[in-house]
Amino acid sequence: MLKTIILLTNTVQQQQPLANLLREHNRDLSFCSALRAHDLAAISPDVLRDARLVSFANDIAVSEKFLLQLGHGAYKFYAAPTQYPGLPPAPDESDDDPRCVSVIAQSMTIWPDFRKVVGLETVTIPEGTAVAERDRLVFSRLAHLFWRMSGMIAGEAADLPGIIESDESQRPSLAMMN
Template sequence: MAAKPRDPEAMLDTILLLAGDAERPVLAEALRRAEPGIRVVAAGTVRDLPDTLETARLIAFVFPEIVPAGVLQRLGYGAYNFHPGPPEYPGWIPAAFALYDGAARFGATLHEMTSWVDSGTICDVEGFDVPADCALQGLESLAYAACLRLFERWAEALVSPLKPPRLPLRWGARKCTRRLFAELAQVPEGASEEEGRRRARAFGSGPLDI
């Protein structure tokens, strides 16, 4: 189903922010400072979004819920997501998969949202070197900090009717999923000691509710 064409007279007047409990008040205030005349609706779940979306833009910050395609299609000014991983690692808990691969670089991505998770056009990437002794929690913290830097860099642009620029970058072909996480968290019988260490470093302290 194609998105309904936006009424050219319907100007951007609302920012819908999806974020966690700790982030919502801080990020909402930053958006209001960037554009004092904008209305910011901060929500902790998709269910709390308003029904009227024609004059709104959605911003999701390290947000675990999938935004339904019907909501995305009704947004007059699009939707943007801050993903705690670089384009090479789309999907769930990308830091774990980067550690398993032995990636030397990691980061965070700002991208347009589509009905397919982590597949929209990439707007910006904040990268950094992975510390040699980094484990999952540490890499996730570094990726979160990279998301905050991206947010600070783009807050003013995101409250503007204009779209952020688009980069000619592609998402990685492998999607990081809960199922793949669970599979790799199990060390197969006969695996080498090195393989066991790789999996323990990447998945050993991961979440249990997978």
């Protein structure tokens, strides 16, 4: 039974609004807050067994060991220019002024080939938009995607349905790992 949502965010200010939104769909949820990898490491394995991780606008790498301990999966909400689908732009490519950005909700697994996109929106940035305004537009679409999916995130489903996913028949099992 899903009891806890672990919110991995970029800032402390993002925690409460996201928790409030998820609580509207499941009043019984409790929440753990995390900003960094060491915050995740401090969470008890007993909590992880009945938990789901939701990473929102945070690029912290989550360890394989942590992902394997989660009883209800992990999902990442992030934005990426469409010319780098699924990847943040390289630091030396920041001169690019992407006019089209995707906001993505994706499952997090230890097998990269088996991650699936569970939510996707594209944002077209008007030409001549200032960087701060572009960031605000993209972040507001990311927040909208989270809002749209909040019922599924807070629900009991062990695995959210993918809108883009790999062949399910090829998904590794625990037996394949041994």
